[in-house]
Amino acid sequence: MTAILGGGISGLSAAFYALENRKLGPLVLLEISDRLGGWMRSVKSKSNAIFEKGPRTVRPLGLAGANTLAMIDELNLADKIIPISSAHSASKNRLIYADNKLHTLPNSLMSLFRVNSPFNRPLFTVIFDDLAAGKGAAGDESLYSFTERRFGKDIADYLISPMMCGICAGDAKKISVNFLFKSLAEMEQKYGSIVKGLWKKRWQEILNSKRKKAPEEKAEMLVGSAAQARRERWAIWGLQGGIQQLPEALEKKLAEGDVQIRLKTQVRSITFKPDFVEVDVSGEIQRFERVISSLAAGELGKLLQEQHPQLARELEAIPTVTVAVINFEFPGKILPMEAFGFLVPPKEKIPILGVIFDSCTFPHRSSTVLTVMMGGAWFDEYFGVNSSREHMESLALEQLRKILGIRVDPSDTHFQILKNCIPQYIVGHEERVKRIRNYISAHKMPLTLCGSSYQGVGLNDVILSAKQAVHDIS
Numbered sequence: 074m075t076a077i078l079g080g081g082i083s084g085l086s087a088a089f090y091a092l093e094n095r096k097l098g099p100l101v102l103l104e105i106s107d108r109l110g111g112w113m114r115s116v117k118s119k120s121n122a123i124f125e126k127g128p129r130t131v132r133p134l135g136l137a138g139a140n141t142l143a144m145i146d147e148l149n150l151a152d153k154i155i156p157i158s159s160a161h162s163a164s165k166n167r168l169i170y171a172d173n174k175l176h177t178l179p180n181s182l183m184s185l186f187r188v189n190s191p192f193n194r195p196l197f198t199v200i201f202d203d204l205a206a207g208k209g210a211a212g213d214e215s216l217y218s219f220t221e222r223r224f225g226k227d228i229a230d231y232l233i234s235p236m237m238c239g240i241c242a243g244d245a246k247k248i249s250v251n252f253l254f255k256s257l258a259e260m261e262q263k264y265g266s267i268v269k270g271l272w273k274k275r276w277q278e279i280l281n282s283k284r285k286k287a288p289e290e291k292a293e294m295l296v297g298s299a300a301q302a303r304r305e306r307w308a309i310w311g312l313q314g315g316i317q318q319l320p321e322a323l324e325k326k327l328a329e330g331d332v333q334i335r336l337k338t339q340v341r342s343i344t345f346k347p348d349f350v351e352v353d354v355s356g357e358i359q360r361f362e363r364v365i366s367s368l369a370a371g372e373l374g375k376l377l378q379e380q381h382p383q384l385a386r387e388l389e390a391i392p393t394v395t396v397a398v399i400n401f402e403f404p405g406k407i408l409p410m411e412a413f414g415f416l417v418p419p420k421e422k423i424p425i426l427g428v429i430f431d432s433c434t435f436p437h438r439s440s441t442v443l444t445v446m447m448g449g450a451w452f453d454e455y456f457g458v459n460s461s462r463e464h465m466e467s468l469a470l471e472q473l474r475k476i477l478g479i480r481v482d483p484s485d486t487h488f489q490i491l492k493n494c495i496p497q498y499i500v501g502h503e504e505r506v507k508r509i510r511n512y513i514s515a516h517k518m519p520l521t522l523c524g525s526s527y528q529g530v531g532l533n534d535v536i537l538s539a540k541q542a543v544h545d546i547s
Contacts, residue, residue: 076352076361078340080104081111082532083524084367085323086539089144091365092330094543098362100332103354105339109324112494113532115315116400118485122437123315124400125444126489128532130157130309130434131316133302137533142298144536148322151298153313155435156305163434164308166412169235170476175415178232191231199224200268208265213500216253217245223267235416238426241530242396242449243497244419252498311435343376345518363519365542369393369493370509370526384512387505391526393493396426397447397456399469400487407441407479408433414443415476424455425472440484445469448490450497462488496526521546 075097077088084102091097108114112127132138145151157163167178171191179189185197206223216237221229229245237245240253250258260270295303302310312318327334341353349360366373374388408430416427426449431442447465448456456465466488473479506527513520523542525535 074099074101074361075363075365076350076359077102077365077367078373079111079367079524080106080109080334080336081367081524082113082320082323083111083535083539084365085109085320085327086144086536087365087367087523087543088327088332089323090540090543092327092332094546096546097543100327100330101361102327102332102334103338103340103352104334104336107336109334109336110317110320112491113316113320115317116487118400118402118442118487120402120438120440120485122402122440122442122485123431123435124402124442124487125316125431126398126400126487126491127316127494129316129429129431129444130311131532132309133299133307135533137529137531137537138302139295139299140537140540141533142302143296145319146297148319148326150312150318150322153318154298155311155313156302156307157309157311157434159306159308161308161434162411163413163430166410168412168415169231170415170417171231171421175409175476177412192227194227196228199228203268204266206266208261211262213249213251213503215246215500216248216250219250219254219258220245223261230420231418234420235418235427238419238446238449239416241495241497242394242426242446243495244450247450247497247499249498249500249502251503255503309434340376342379343520344380345516345520350519363521363546365521365523365546367524367539369496369524371493373522381512381516381518384509387509387512388526390505391502392497392499394449394495394497395452395490395492396449396494397452397460397465397488397490399445399447399466399489400431401443401445401470401473401483402437402485403441403443403479403481404484405439405441405481407477407481409477419451423472424451424468428473428476443473445473449495460490495530498530 077084077100080102088100088102091100114126116124118124131141133142165180168175176190179185179196186195188195202225203223209222216233217229220233234245237243237248257267260267264270339355344351349362350364352359352361370388370391374385378385411433412430414427414429417423417425424447426446429444431444466486521542523539528538
């Protein structure tokens with residue numbers, strides 16, 4: 074019997090893939106809350122618009138993107154996909170707010186040769202910055218430091234820093250370069266320049282394309298929704314009725330597969346014995362052959378503290394941040410332009426991370442739906458003293474009025490604080506994860522890890538991590 078800890082998307086995905094692995098025996102999924110899906114939650118407004126509390130769109134590209142779409146097909150959700158093409162305004166128009174106004178980020182080749190505020194130079198000039206930078210010291214460094222050193226402070230401040238606010242609500246001055254730019258950091262060490270590395274890579278691709286390819290070297294054969302996504306050039310996609318359709322479909326699939334799902338169930342400790350694992354489940358000791366944990370690393374560390382304090386310390390050293398999500402619906406079409414939304418560089422010193430223009434991506438009748446994200450790495454700085462709903466909603470609405478010129482009152486709102494929702498891959502994260510996995514392997518612990526704490530915080534990354542975790546048991 075196998076215990077799967079956590080009923081978020083990673084735990085549900087692990088159970089989904091484990092259904093096909095007979096070595097794991099009967100499956101028991103343990104979730105402390107009264108619902109499945111974790112941070113994936115879709116709420117309906119008074120007018121039936123969708124308020125998303127977590128992710129809302131998914132990228133289809135790459136192995137991870139294709140893997141998620143394959144899951145969508147298997148769960149019979151393909152007919153609910155809402156594709157957003159690369160030509161859609163929500164794909165093309167990405168904004169940042171700086172110097173008291175909104176700026177559209179360059180979105181075409183020609184725009185790289187023009188001066189686009191808040192930058193005071195054409196962005197193609199980063200090529201010369203990179204060529205002049207030389208090779209930095211080997212080893213991990215912050216994403217901000219790497220970007221500033223190779224491309225300039227303006228790129229670090231106005232492009233990379235707000236991007237980190239949107240991806241992981243994090244501070245680029247603390248996030249590891251390997252989180253986002255690992256391949257570029259490797260190019261720097263190998264070639265002394267990213268531009269040189271990209272050129273050599275492209276030249277090698279050209280040479281490879283000229284020789285006859287063996288069947289196994291041909292491009293991956295995509296099928297179903299993944300093939301459609303490539304053919305139709307989807308940039309992102311969502312689901313009719315909200316992204317919560319995915320965990321709900323997984324729950325149904327698991328129930329059909331006789332997975333035992335136990336809600337409102339607290340795991341208090343885990344003890345590894347020579348031939349089994351003892352798990353304290355809400356005060357009752359149960360035995361399992363193996364544990365798959367999708368819990369946040371820090372939460373898992375608390376369960377292992379007594380028996381494996383060294384491992385617990387490593388797990389608990391992976392920090393998380395808290396994000397407040399405030400959804401607003403306004404009557405009428407009131408936005409100044411169609412776009413995915415805007416992000417705010419931390420240097421602007423205002424209490425929001427960014428705003429998503431939900432109704433631009435997924436229109437709803439004649440209303441405007443926006444989601445304001447607040448806090449993240451700066452939650453305590455801005456809201457440590459007062460994180461009440463009234464205070465935070467008031468601040469969010471104040472910023473919407475100032476930045477977007479909104480004058481009407483919202484017809485509906487929804488507020489939620491997602492405590493410790495996003496892990497932070499700070500400098501040294503990759504080496505820490507290696508130590509964690511090596512410890513588990515060296516002690517022959519029947520414990521497998523998946524989820525956002527280790528190898529990617531995106532929805533695609535988390536689902537793929539669950540698939541890999543189950544595969545590693547085979």
